Amino acid sequence: MSETSPQQGAESICPPVDLSGDAGWVPFDAPSLVGESLRFVSGEPDGNRFRVRYYRDSEQHLHARIWFGPETEGPPGHAHGGAVSAVMDEALGLAAWAAGYPIVVGNLNISFRTMLPLQKVVTVESRVVSAQGRKVMVHGRLFCGDAVYAEGECLCITLPGR
Numbered sequence: 001m002s003e004t005s006p007q008q009g010a011e012s013i014c015p016p017v018d019l020s021g022d023a024g025w026v027p028f029d030a031p032s033l034v035g036e037s038l039r040f041v042s043g044e045p046d047g048n049r050f051r052v053r054y055y056r057d058s059e060q061h062l063h064a065r066i067w068f069g070p071e072t073e074g075p076p077g078h079a080h081g082g083a084v085s086a087v088m089d090e091a092l093g094l095a096a097w098a099a100g101y102p103i104v105v106g107n108l109n110i111s112f113r114t115m116l117p118l119q120k121v122v123t124v125e126s127r128v129v130s131a132q133g134r135k136v137m138v139h140g141r142l143f144c145g146d147a148v149y150a151e152g153e154c155l156c157i158t159l160p161g162r
């Protein structure tokens with residue numbers, strides 16, 4: 001029987017990726033707004049799952065630059081729908097917070113338009129499209145260039161007393 005190294009089978013860490021923003025975008029510090037609890041998507045900025053950076057543009061719209069790593073795999077070589085949904089949940093919910101609404105997501109409707117290849121850097125853009133009473137509607141899409149991978153409609157509900 002051959003000897004095995006402790007490293008054998010361990011997945012190596014992927015190399016750095018460029019998550020820089022577009023010209024005019026300003027980095028957005030999500031933990032300073034919502035606290036340190038946003039770890040599911042944002043918690044391992046150098047890991048093999050998601051790597052995320054948030055920005056706001058000159059009109060204060062929130063954008064996410066996101067890399068889907070090998071640990072987000074669903075269909076072979078492509079991102080899991082749950083991984084895409086988790087990113088949309090966080091990014092669109094955070095867009096409502098960034099616009100001044102302390103919310104949780106009540107309903108999230110995702111359309112998967114194109115399979116997303118792994119190890120690709122994509123962008124989520126978002127818009128708060130309405131706010132009536134406790135209901136805040138945020139729309140967004142996950143894309144790279146002309147390729148749209150997912151579109152989302154996110155009904156956020158404000159939390160009383162926040």
Ligand SMILES: CCCCCCCCCC(=O)SCCNC(=O)CCNC(=O)[C@H](O)C(C)(C)COP(=O)(O)OP(=O)(O)OC[C@H]1O[C@@H](n2cnc3c(N)ncnc32)[C@H](O)[C@@H]1OP(=O)(O)O
Nearest residue numbers: 034089090091093094103104105106107133134135155157
């Ligand atoms: C703290 C840091 C947060 C950072 C967030 C950023 C990204 C993360 C986003 C998330 O993942 S949040 C986690 C996933 N979401 C949840 O776990 C939410 C679970 N659901 C709840 O906690 C409650 O159902 C909720 C707070 C959303 C609403 O309960 P309430 O008892 O406060 O409200 P109520 O049920 O009275 O509903 C208020 C209004 O919202 C409407 N509504 C509530 N939930 C709805 C829903 N799911 N779909 C459609 N409408 C909904 C409801 O019909 C009503 O409309 P009207 O005022 O017109 O009557």
